Amino acid sequence: MTVTGAPVWAVVPAAGVLLALALAAAVLDSVLDTAGIGADGTAQAVRGRRWSRPLAEAARLMRQRGRTTVEPDRLLWRIGTAGPLVAALLMAAVVPVGGTVVADLPVGVVWFNTVDVTLWAALWLAGWGPNSVYPLVGGYRFVAQALGYELPLMFALTAPAVAAESLRVGEVVRAQQGLWFVVWMPVAFVVFLGSVAAFGAWGPFSSPVGRDAAGGVLAEAAGVDRLLLLAGRYALLAAGSGMAVALFLGGGAGPWLPGWLWSLLKTLAVLAVLVVLHRRLPVLRPERIVRIGWLVALPAVLLQVLVVSAVMVAKG
Amino acid sequence: MQTALFCVLAVVAVASGAAVFVVDSMARATYALALSFVAVGVSLLLLDLAYLGVVTVLMMVMEMAIMAVFMVMFMMNPAGFMPMSMLHGKRAALAVSGGVFLALAALALLVPWPDRRGAAPADPTRAAGEAIMGSKMLVMIGVSAVLFTTIVAALVLAVARGRYGDDESAEHGHREGRGPHNGHGGGHGSHADHGGPGAHAGHGDHGGRIDHARHGTHAASRPEGSGT
Numbered sequence: 196m197t198v199t200g201a202p203v204w205a206v207v208p209a210a211g212v213l214l215a216l217a218l219a220a221a222v223l224d225s226v227l228d229t230a231g232i233g234a235d236g237t238a239q240a241v242r243g244r245r246w247s248r249p250l251a252e253a254a255r256l257m258r259q260r261g262r263t264t265v266e267p268d269r270l271l272w273r274i275g276t277a278g279p280l281v282a283a284l285l286m287a288a289v290v291p292v293g294g295t296v297v298a299d300l301p302v303g304v305v306w307f308n309t310v311d312v313t314l315w316a317a318l319w320l321a322g323w324g325p326n327s328v329y330p331l332v333g334g335y336r337f338v339a340q341a342l343g344y345e346l347p348l349m350f351a352l353t354a355p356a357v358a359a360e361s362l363r364v365g366e367v368v369r370a371q372q373g374l375w376f377v378v379w380m381p382v383a384f385v386v387f388l389g390s391v392a393a394f395g396a397w398g399p400f401s402s403p404v405g406r407d408a409a410g411g412v413l414a415e416a417a418g419v420d421r422l423l424l425l426a427g428r429y430a431l432l433a434a435g436s437g438m439a440v441a442l443f444l445g446g447g448a449g450p451w452l453p454g455w456l457w458s459l460l461k462t463l464a465v466l467a468v469l470v471v472l473h474r475r476l477p478v479l480r481p482e483r484i485v486r487i488g489w490l491v492a493l494p495a496v497l498l499q500v501l502v503v504s505a506v507m508v509a510k511g
Numbered sequence: 512m513q514t515a516l517f518c519v520l521a522v523v524a525v526a527s528g529a530a531v532f533v534v535d536s537m538a539r540a541t542y543a544l545a546l547s548f549v550a551v552g553v554s555l556l557l558l559d560l561a562y563l564g565v566v567t568v569l570m571m572v573m574e575m576a577i578m579a580v581f582m583v584m585f586m587m588n589p590a591g592f593m594p595m596s597m598l599h600g601k602r603a604a605l606a607v608s609g610g611v612f613l614a615l616a617a618l619a620l621l622v623p624w625p626d627r628r629g630a631a632p633a634d635p636t637r638a639a640g641e642a643i644m645g646s647k648m649l650v651m652i653g654v655s656a657v658l659f660t661t662i663v664a665a666l667v668l669a670v671a672r673g674r675y676g677d678d679e680s681a682e683h684g685h686r687e688g689r690g691p692h693n694g695h696g697g698g699h700g701s702h703a704d705h706g707g708p709g710a711h712a713g714h715g716d717h718g719g720r721i722d723h724a725r726h727g728t729h730a731a732s733r734p735e736g737s738g739t
Contacts, residue, residue, distance in 0.1 A: 271538060302561045309569040315576035316545065323538050338576060345573070362562070489663070 198291040198365030198446070200299035206288070209297045212459070213287045216433035216466060217426055221249035223470045224429075253422055262417035264325045272324020275334075276420045278317020279427025285310045286434035289364050293447035293454030296365060303364035304356045307438055308349060311394045314431075315341045318396070318403060318412055321424065325415035333411025337403035339481035340393060343488030344400070348390035350496040354383040354503045355442045364438075368446035377443040379506070382499040384443045386492050391435030391469065393484070395428050398473040404428075405478060436465035513557055520557075524550035532598060537582040545575035562636040 201209075225248040289296060289303035300306050315338055322334020356362050358380070359370035367376075377384045393400040396412075404411040416424050440446060440461040447454025449461075479487070527550065530543040548571035555564035598604065632638040644651050 268536060268538065271542065274542075300561065302565050305562060305565045305569070309565050309572070312569050312573045312576075316542065316572055316579075319576060319579065320538070320542070335580070338580060341576075489666070493663070 198294055198296050198299065198368055201295045201297055205295065205297050209287055209292075210284055212292070213283060213430055213433055213437075214426070216437075216459075216462060217283075217429035218249060219463060220429045220432055220466050220470050221425075222246050223467060224473065225249050227471065227474055253426075256418055256422040256425075259418040259421075261420055262415060264327050264415055267326045268324050271320045272420075275317050275319070275321030275324050276416065276423050277427075278321065279314065280423055280430055281427075282310050282314050282317060283427060283430035283434045286431070287437060290434060290437040291365055291368055291441050291446055292437075292458045293456070295455070299363065299365055302362045304352050304362045304367070304442075307364075308352055311348070311390075312345065314394050315345075321416075322403075322412045327415045329409040329414035330412050330416075332408045333403040333405070333414070336405070336408070336411065336481050337396060340400055340402070340484045343481065343485035344390045344393035344492075347386045347488050347492035347496050348393075350493070350500055351383040351387040351390065352442070354380045354496070354500050357500065357503050357507060360507070364441050368441050368448075371445045371448065375443065375445040375448075380443065380499055380503060382495050383503075384439070386496045386499075387439055387443065388435075388465070388469070389492070391432060391439065392473075395431040395435065395469075397428065397432060397469065399476045399479045400484065401473075402478050402480060432469055433462070433466055436469065437462045439465050517554055517557055520550045520554040523547070524554070537586050538579055541575050541579040541582050544578075545572055548572075548575070559631070559635050560639065563639070 226245050228245065286307055288298045289300055289306050296303075298306075318337040319334040322330040322332070322337070324330070355367050355370075355376050358376060359367040361367065361370075370376075389400075392398045396403045402408075402411070404413050408414070413421060413424055437458070440458060444461050444465070447458040449457035452460075524547045527543045527547040531540045531547070534540050534543060549568050552564050552567035552571065555567055558564075641648070
C-alpha cells in the first residue's frame with residue numbers, strides 16, 4: 196500500500212479523528228471502571244450509564260471555574276497544560292490512515308520521536324507552573340521516568356526504519372507488504388507499546404499523575420485546564436496506537452475492507468489493549484522504570500535492532 | 512516567503528536567547544533557551560536539512576528538560592521570587608559579546624560568498640554527512656556504538672549499588688532507619704512543610720542533612736507552597 200500526503204484541509208478531519216479515538220478510549224476506560232469515589236470519599240460501585248461519563252465529565256469541566264494558586268508561573272503553566280494535546284496532534288500528523296497521511300515527511304519517524312520528547316518539557320512545566328507541591332512532584336516523576344523509557348523507545352523506532360530503509364512512515368508501511376513487522380520485531384513492538392503508555396503517563400507509568408501524590412500533575416488543574424490535560428493524555432495514547440499500527444501492524448493492509456477502515460480498526464484494537472491493561476498492572480515508581488528500561492528493555496531492543504540489521508544485510 | 516520565515520525564526524532565536532538573561536526564573540530561562548534552539552532547528556529545515564533540523568529540536572528540548580532540573584537544583588533563585596541578576600561583570604561581558612557579534616555579522620556580510628556550482632543534491636543531509644565524514648564514515652559509526660556502550664556500561668557500574676546503598680534494597684527504599692536516604696518514595700510531598708518563607712535562603716533548616724538538598728530544593732524553591 197502506498198501512502199501519499201493529503202491537502203492542507205486534511206488537518207481538520209485528522210484532528211477530529213484523533214479526538215474521536217481519544218473519546219473512545221475514555222469511554223472504554225469509564226465502562227471498565229466499576230468503582231467510583233462516593234460522597235464520603237470511599238470507593239463505591241457506580242450505577243447507571245458509565246459509557247456517557249466522559250462526555251458528562253467534559254461538559255462539567257467546561258463549566259467549572261478554573262483554579263489558580265499563589266504566585267503561579269501562569270505562562271509556563273499554560274504551555275504545559277496545552278502541551279500533551281498539541282503533541283498528540285503533531286504526532287497524528289505523520290500517522291497514515293489507509294493510504295493518506297496529513298504530512299508525508301521524509302523524516303516522519305524522527306518527527307514522532309521529537310514530538311514525544313517535547314512531552315518531557317510539557318509535563319514538567321505543567322507540574323512546575325502551579326507553584327504547588329504535588330504537581331511539582333508529578334512533573335519531576337515524569338522527567339525521571341522519561342529517562343527510563345526514551346532510549347528504548349528510540350531504538351524501538353529504529354528497528355522498523357532500518358527494515359524499511361527509510362524514515363518515511365509511508366515507506367515503513369509499504370515495506371510490510373506480505374509480512375508485518377510485528378512478526379519479526381516483537382520485542383520492538385512491545386517496547387514501543389510500553390513507551391506509548393509511558394509518555395501518556397498511563398497504567399504502570401502513571402505515577403506522575405498518581406493518587407499517592409494527590410493526582411500529581413493534575414492536582415491543581417481544574418476546569419478547562421484539567422479537561423485539556425485529561426484529553427491530551429487519551430489523545431497521546433490514540434496517536435501512539437496509530438503509530439504502532441503504521442510501524443508494526445501493516446498500516447491499512449487487510450482484506451475486504453478499505454485501507455482507512457483497517458487503519459482505524461487496528462488503532463482501536465491497540466488502544467483497547469492499552470486501556471484494558473491499564474487496570475491490570477501495578478503502578479511502577481520512576482526509579483524502577485529506569486531500572487527496567489535500561490537493564491531489560493534497552494539491551495533487548497538493541498538485540499532486536501541487531502537482528503533486523505543482520506537480516507537486512509543478508510537480504511542485500 | 513523563505514526569507515520572511517527565516518527573519519521570523521532569527522528574531523525568535525535571538526530574542527529568546529536574550530530573554531535567558533532577562534527573566535528571573537530559572538525555569539523560564541531554561542525554556543527560553545530551549546525556544547531559541549527550536550527556532551535554530553526549524554531554520555535548518557529551510558535549508559532542506561529535514562533530518563538535522565528535527566534532530567536538533569529533539570536533542571535540544573531533551574537537554575533543556577534535563578538542564579531545567581539542574582538549574583533549579585543548583586542556581587540561586589530558582590523560581591524568580593527573589594531579586595537577582597543573571598549578569599555578572601557587565602561591562603566586560605557587554606564589550607566581548609558585542610564585539611563578537613559585530614565581528615561575526617561583519618564576516619557574514621563582507622565575505623564574498625561563492626555562487627552555487629551545480630544543483631542541490633537530492634538528499635542534502637546525506638551530502639553534508641559525506642562532506643564532513645568522508646571515508647571515515649564507517650569508523651565514526653563504529654565509534655558511536657562504542658561510545659554509547661561505554662555510557663551505558665559506565666552508568667550501570669556507577670549506579671550498580673543503587674540509590675539506597677545496595678541494590679535490592681532499592682525495592683524497599685522507604686524502610687525506616689536505612690541510612691540518611693530513607694523516606695524517599697512517598698516522601699517528596701512531606702517537604703512541603705520545609706518550604707516556609709525564607710526557606711530558599713539555604714537548606715540549613717533541614718537540620719544539616721545534606722541529602723535533603725536534593726529533595727528539599729523542590730519545595731524550598733517555591734516558598735509559598737500550595738495555594739489551595
